[in-house]
Amino acid sequence: MEYFLQQLINGVTLGSIYGLIAIGYTMVYGIIGMINFAHGDIFMVGAFIALIFIVTFGITASLPIALLILALIAVLIVSMALTAVWGWTVERIAYRPLRGSFRLAPLITAIGASIALQNFVQISQGARNKPLQPLIPGGFTLTEGGPNGEGFIVQLSYSQILIIVVTTALMIGFTLLISKTSLGRAQRACEQDRKMASLLGINVDRTISLTFVMGAALASVAGLMFLLYYGVIDFYIGFLAGVKAFTAAVLGGIGSLPGAMLGGLLIGLIETFWSGYFSVEYKDVAAFSILAIVLIFMPEGLLGKPEVEKV
Amino acid sequence: MNSWDNNPVLTIEHLTMRFGGLVAIDDLSFNVGRGDITALIGPNGAGKTTVFNCATGFYKPTEGRIIMNRSNGEHYLLERMADFQISAKAKVARTFQNIRLFGGMTLLENLMVAQHNPLMLASGYTIGGIFGLKSFKKAERDAVERARYWLDKTALIDRADAPAADLPYGDQRRLEIARAMCSGPELLCLDEPAAGLNPKESAELNALLQYIRKEHDTSILLIEHDMSVVMEISDHVVVLDYGEKISDGSAVEVKDDPKVIAAYLGVPDEEVDGVEEEVGI
Numbered sequence: 001m002e003y004f005l006q007q008l009i010n011g012v013t014l015g016s017i018y019g020l021i022a023i024g025y026t027m028v029y030g031i032i033g034m035i036n037f038a039h040g041d042i043f044m045v046g047a048f049i050a051l052i053f054i055v056t057f058g059i060t061a062s063l064p065i066a067l068l069i070l071a072l073i074a075v076l077i078v079s080m081a082l083t084a085v086w087g088w089t090v091e092r093i094a095y096r097p098l099r100g101s102f103r104l105a106p107l108i109t110a111i112g113a114s115i116a117l118q119n120f121v122q123i124s125q126g127a128r129n130k131p132l133q134p135l136i137p138g139g140f141t142l143t144e145g146g147p148n149g150e151g152f153i154v155q156l157s158y159s160q161i162l163i164i165v166v167t168t169a170l171m172i173g174f175t176l177l178i179s180k181t182s183l184g185r186a187q188r189a190c191e192q193d194r195k196m197a198s199l200l201g202i203n204v205d206r207t208i209s210l211t212f213v214m215g216a217a218l219a220s221v222a223g224l225m226f227l228l229y230y231g232v233i234d235f236y237i238g239f240l241a242g243v244k245a246f247t248a249a250v251l252g253g254i255g256s257l258p259g260a261m262l263g264g265l266l267i268g269l270i271e272t273f274w275s276g277y278f279s280v281e282y283k284d285v286a287a288f289s290i291l292a293i294v295l296i297f298m299p300e301g302l303l304g305k306p307e308v309e310k311v
Numbered sequence: 312m313n314s315w316d317n318n319p320v321l322t323i324e325h326l327t328m329r330f331g332g333l334v335a336i337d338d339l340s341f342n343v344g345r346g347d348i349t350a351l352i353g354p355n356g357a358g359k360t361t362v363f364n365c366a367t368g369f370y371k372p373t374e375g376r377i378i379m380n381r382s383n384g385e386h387y388l389l390e391r392m393a394d395f396q397i398s399a400k401a402k403v404a405r406t407f408q409n410i411r412l413f414g415g416m417t418l419l420e421n422l423m424v425a426q427h428n429p430l431m432l433a434s435g436y437t438i439g440g441i442f443g444l445k446s447f448k449k450a451e452r453d454a455v456e457r458a459r460y461w462l463d464k465t466a467l468i469d470r471a472d473a474p475a476a477d478l479p480y481g482d483q484r485r486l487e488i489a490r491a492m493c494s495g496p497e498l499l500c501l502d503e504p505a506a507g508l509n510p511k512e513s514a515e516l517n518a519l520l521q522y523i524r525k526e527h528d529t530s531i532l533l534i535e536h537d538m539s540v541v542m543e544i545s546d547h548v549v550v551l552d553y554g555e556k557i558s559d560g561s562a563v564e565v566k567d568d569p570k571v572i573a574a575y576l577g578v579p580d581e582e583v584d585g586v587e588e589e590v591g592i
Contacts, residue, residue, distance in 0.1 A: 192416070
């Protein structure tokens with residue numbers, strides 16, 4: 001039971017990170033119907049920007065707690081802003097010139113943009129792992145082990161709490177943004193009929209750019225969380241995390257915002273429980289097998305709407 | 312000189328549209344009078360929708376100009392503008408023959424989307440809106456009010472929060488007009504608004520269009536096959552056949568024009584020569 005609880009906590013944490021990245025995939029798919037394969041690398045760039053700021057400004061766990069919180073908020077804002085610029089640039093350079101081209105063209109440039117970002121970071125930052133001393137050490141011990149070493153110690157670390165709280169808040173805020181604001185309405189309108197939206201005076205190109213910007217900002221939050229949680233990043237983390245998040249988006253129903261969050265959570269949980277109870281080596285196999293099964297039996301995903309063509 | 316030539320809201324000059332070897336519109340010129348209901352009629356394939364598509368940025372005309380004369384004295388060359396600016400700046404709105412609503416959004420949201428630009432401006436590009444800017448709250452309230460006004464006028468207010476795709480066909484047609492009106496147009500282009508409507512709905516549509524023209528100073532250009540609609544409400548009728556204008560005048564003048572009768576009814580082969588002689592081709 002204690003072991004289960006611990007895996008649950010770990011799974012929810014990991015799932016929150018996947019969910020944040022998955023939102024970027026699902027929104028871009030929803031609005032222009034393409035898979036932005038560079039999104040995982042945008043997440044990686046976000047993690048690097050955060051790391052560079054943390055190291056440059058000497059933010060360590062030894063700072064007073066109030067100052068540390070302020071510093072982390074500053075890092076969060078700066079890396080969101082800078083990563084958003086990266087997201088905007090990728091869209092501007094790699095996707096917008098190909099809008100209206102055949103469907104495969106932006107897919108190919110997406111893969112190109114992904115490789116370009118990886119290599120850029122590899123060359124400019126070096127290929128080695130970048131470690132970070134834990135910034136938020138400690139946590140709550142939920143159950144103590146027995147005196148003779150029997151039982152299992154369940155821990156909920158402060159960084160896990162931070163990750164879950166920040167992602168939940170962001171997801172709520174984001175859902176409100178999409179459902180209540182004029183920008184969100186414009187995005188949903190572009191999703192359904194881009195030509196009609198532009199005939200109503202909506203600047204579709206700008207709306208699409210903003211979608212990329214928002215997705216990139218969320219990915220950079222995920223990058224910072226990943227950095228705080230694992231304490232080590234390299235130029236290649238974007239690939240696997242990106243594929244997992246993409247899986248999450250498909251699992252939840254691509255194009256659906258709550259689907260992406262749910263899918264992220266499920267992928268995180270599946271992966272953690274599989275490695276906790278069966279084998280760590282096959283955790284990715286488990287996650288992707290679930291994807292294959294869902295695609296066979298529910299091609300539209302868990303919360304996706306089936307596409308009904310009216311005749 | 313006719314009233315529509317004195318004070319046109321839309322001037323089409325020497326418009327030509329070719330698709331490869333096919334000439335869809337050939338040197339077409341006409342005026343749409345300010346405050347008029349102008350009907351563009353003609354047999355299937357005459358090029359009516361192509362005129363609309365040229366005026367709303369779908370096609371770049373091969374030759375010619377389309378000038379929108381706004382009531383504030385500004386002039387816009389529609390064929391040179393990006394499609395989103397045609398609505399935002401030139402204040403031209405249109406509807407489609409096959410309805411294009413945002414089916415997954417509610418009726419109210421459909422109408423709010425049409426008011427996106429003023430709302431974006433008022434909300435400081437969303438950022439001010441998030442922090443609860445006062446001017447944004449007011450703009451949002453006004454937008455909802457305007458949307459409700461049009462839902463009321465189109466008798467859709469009871470279903471304001473239903474998804475647009477769930478509406479019956481006739482209601483969807485009216486919602487499209489309401490949505491176009493929410494963008495505050497000076498010229499409303501309607502592509503077969505009465506298609507598929509029953510006689511009662513058709514009569515309601517006539518009343519709605521006349522109300523729009525009268526109370527909102529909006530000029531209307533419509534494509535229509537239903538002659539009862541055309542004859543009843545239009546001040547000015549332009550008839551196209553094979554991409555060329557064959558008649559242009561008031562509803563009564565056009566109705567009795569032999570060219571129009573020939574184009575619509577067709578004539579048996581042996582009478583072609585006689586008709587051509589009569590109409591002077």
